[in-house]
Amino acid sequence: MMTIDYVSCKAGNRHILHSISATLGAAQVHVLLGPNGAGKSTLLRVLSGEVLPGEGLVLFNKQNIHSRPAAKLALERAVLTQQYAVNLPFTVREVVMMGRYPHFSRQPSARDQELVTETMQALQLGHLAMRHFHTLSGGEQQRVQLARVLVQLRHVDQPHLQGKYLLLDEPTASMDLLHQQLCLGYVQQLAAKGLTVIIVLHDLNLAAQFANNILLLAKGRIWASGRPGEVLQASTIAAVYGMQVSVLLHPDYGFPIILPMQQGLPVEE
Numbered sequence: 001m002m003t004i005d006y007v008s009c010k011a012g013n014r015h016i017l018h019s020i021s022a023t024l025g026a027a028q029v030h031v032l033l034g035p036n037g038a039g040k041s042t043l044l045r046v047l048s049g050e051v052l053p054g055e056g057l058v059l060f061n062k063q064n065i066h067s068r069p070a071a072k073l074a075l076e077r078a079v080l081t082q083q084y085a086v087n088l089p090f091t092v093r094e095v096v097m098m099g100r101y102p103h104f105s106r107q108p109s110a111r112d113q114e115l116v117t118e119t120m121q122a123l124q125l126g127h128l129a130m131r132h133f134h135t136l137s138g139g140e141q142q143r144v145q146l147a148r149v150l151v152q153l154r155h156v157d158q159p160h161l162q163g164k165y166l167l168l169d170e171p172t173a174s175m176d177l178l179h180q181q182l183c184l185g186y187v188q189q190l191a192a193k194g195l196t197v198i199i200v201l202h203d204l205n206l207a208a209q210f211a212n213n214i215l216l217l218a219k220g221r222i223w224a225s226g227r228p229g230e231v232l233q234a235s236t237i238a239a240v241y242g243m244q245v246s247v248l249l250h251p252d253y254g255f256p257i258i259l260p261m262q263q264g265l266p267v268e269e
């Protein structure tokens, strides 16, 4: 479980996050939503331990993540940012194996190799294993990077993922429909094994489908939080995004479906 306790952040004199508080349960997918500049990536960077908040605390399993030694943190949390530079000619399999580096000192074990193979198969990367990473398409590269952070969190002989957390910043932005579903579905399965998952998304419909809990940010504050059906209401979306939408319910699964009702025109005040 993660506790975010009155977290505030500044860049120069500008407040970017204002008194953010939330409790994010284990074995759940938490999605951060909000317009451009709302503070989603900054909050994710604070939760990863990369950025120290000006005020407030982030506790994971009751421990302050900003006082965890880096080597320990690497075994309990993995982060996928929007930028990743791989300039050397590493193969796809080598890039995924990088996620196992915190687990071995010289050579990967047979179990490390198995975990890499298993995760690559789950994300349909097997056929790309020997390709050079930098020759892949944007969506393929995203799948490889997702596989890398997922193998980082696996323990060689523990199937459960309790006590670990995964932070993903727009992980499916370049993926096609099938791979968005495949990757978020796989992450959802790992959450069911105890993992705490926090994902920044822009796609409200993916959030509606995969989130257990949504934090909707606007101007550095939490505007609304709760289950998708509670947060993704037409009036809330109009207030935060300035867009008129219709909210329907999925006929089979019951989660909200958000349909824009205008083409790029702001809502009249």
Ligand SMILES: Nc1ncnc2c1ncn2[C@@H]1O[C@H](COP(=O)(O)OP(=O)(O)OP(=O)(O)O)[C@@H](O)[C@H]1O
Pocket: 011, 012, 016, 034, 035, 036, 037, 038, 039, 040, 041, 042, 043
């Ligand atoms: N280092 C910085 N210096 C100055 N301003 C910053 C800095 N980092 C972020 N900001 C500002 O803080 C605000 C929040 O940025 P952030 O990247 O967290 O937003 P976001 O919700 O992730 O946006 P997007 O959806 O566009 O990715 C933005 O207005 C951004 O310009």
